[in-house]
Amino acid sequence: MKYSEEIKKFLSRHHYDKVVPRAALIDMDGTLYDSMVNHTAAWHKMMLELGVKCNRDEFYLYEGMTGAATINLLFRRTFGHEVSPEECARLYKRKTKLFAEMPPVEPMQGAREVMDKIMALGLKRVLVTGSGQSSLINRLPADYPGLFEDGMAVTSHSVKNGKPHPEPYLTALRLAGVAPNEAFVIENAPLGVKSGDSAGVFTIGVTTGPIPSKELTRAGAAVVFSSMEELAANFDALMDSLLNTYGSSDV
Ligand code: MG
Numbered sequence: 001m002k003y004s005e006e007i008k009k010f011l012s013r014h015h016y017d018k019v020v021p022r023a024a025l026i027d028m029d030g031t032l033y034d035s036m037v038n039h040t041a042a043w044h045k046m047m048l049e050l051g052v053k054c055n056r057d058e059f060y061l062y063e064g065m066t067g068a069a070t071i072n073l074l075f076r077r078t079f080g081h082e083v084s085p086e087e088c089a090r091l092y093k094r095k096t097k098l099f100a101e102m103p104p105v106e107p108m109q110g111a112r113e114v115m116d117k118i119m120a121l122g123l124k125r126v127l128v129t130g131s132g133q134s135s136l137i138n139r140l141p142a143d144y145p146g147l148f149e150d151g152m153a154v155t156s157h158s159v160k161n162g163k164p165h166p167e168p169y170l171t172a173l174r175l176a177g178v179a180p181n182e183a184f185v186i187e188n189a190p191l192g193v194k195s196g197d198s199a200g201v202f203t204i205g206v207t208t209g210p211i212p213s214k215e216l217t218r219a220g221a222a223v224v225f226s227s228m229e230e231l232a233a234n235f236d237a238l239m240d241s242l243l244n245t246y247g248s249s250d251v
Contacts, residue, residue, distance in 0.1 A: 011247030064163035110229030
């Protein structure tokens with residue numbers, strides 16, 4: 001059976017007998033939207049304005065962290081101190097403005113097909129994003145009709161600790177009313193994958209940016225696909241294997 005080795009490894013690592021998916025916990029940037037090129041460009045531009053030495057690709061590694069965490073990471077590194085909450089809010093607003101000036105963001109290729117399959121199975125759906133930017137969150141109902149019911153969202157405003165802390169995905173499990181082994185996560189970023197796996201959830205990694213697949217595996221992804229299209233093409237087989245793969249009874 002396809003993926004059964006990967007599934008068995010996950011079951012044994014988390015001491016589960018089985019994963020029975022009842023809910024899908026879904027990241028937004030780089031997963032539902034092809035937005036990371038704009039996010040990394042906006043971060044890079046703002047930090048250069050402030051005299052912070054950085055390279056654009058490093059922002060792919062910070063994806064999933066709250067804006068405040070990213071700002072403070074770079075300020076600590078460059079100036080040896082963090083910024084006040086007021087300054088942080090001002091800087092994040094500036095980053096949001098630069099993001100809004102970038103070319104329009106499109107839904108990720110293949111993501112609709114994956115979401116259609118999830119909805120057809122009748123699984124609960126929860127959005128789990130490190131973002132607090134309303135520009136994309138507000139577009140979800142138009143781009144993905146019916147995907148998220150009201151209140152089924154965890155954003156940077158809902159949690160104290162952002163990814164890679166497990167809190168965002170633990171909060172999502174509570175919203176869905178399911179146990180960790182009754183869900184799966186779809187994530188594109190190492191910190192997001194770490195958050196999902198630390199919450200004990202079967203985490204599907206998708207490499208939609210420059211970060212190599214082995215980084216997602218290292219962060220705890222149970223399986224990794226090279227695109228949302230590849231995930232769509234293999235989704236039925238993966239769900240079938242999840243339902244039919246059991247952990248060894250001697251754990
Ligand atoms: Mg993401």
